[in-house]
């Protein structure tokens with residue numbers, strides 16, 4: 001679609017911008033911009049800077065998602081996944097990482113720490129009712145349709 005989105009690099013940012021690793025990747029890899037290494041001890045949470053600010057147009061949001069390789073090999077994931085970057089946010093994009101492994105993990109500057117998916121969203125208005133239309137599912141949920 002080639003929608004152009006404004007991006008600003010902060011002083012501590014890395015040289016390259018987030019990018020798609022392959023032609024049809026849905027997410028762009030986000031790069032750690034911490035000057036000094038950040039150690040995430042087992043079960044610890046750390047906020048990792050990316051050094052970039054963006055200005056998304058209305059109806060687009062950015063979702064911060066984990067990288068499966070970091071999760072599988074090192075137990076590192078995005079605590080608030082998917083993190084939400086609102087269209088009106090102009091601050092630095094930061095990534096909340098948690099270490100679920102037993103070993104410490106060190107985030108080095110330049111490391112690909114998470115991925116960012118740009119998605120469309122809608123805002124709605126409530127139409128408050130006393131009764132909602134009936135459906136075959138009704139209030140069934142949480143496994144109501146069976147195991148297999």
Ligand SMILES: O=c1ccn([C@H]2C[C@H](O)[C@@H](COP(=O)(O)OP(=O)(O)OP(=O)(O)O)O2)c(=O)[nH]1
Nearest residue numbers: 064080083084085086087089092093094095096
């Ligand atoms: O992983 C994240 C999540 C959020 N943000 C930024 C962008 C987002 O637009 C803003 C607010 O995020 P969110 O709405 O998830 O946090 P909140 O706790 O509700 O804070 P606020 O009251 O500022 O909305 O913080 C990040 O940089 N990284």
Ligand SMILES: [Mg+2]
Nearest residue numbers: 084085086089
């Ligand atoms: Mg919020």
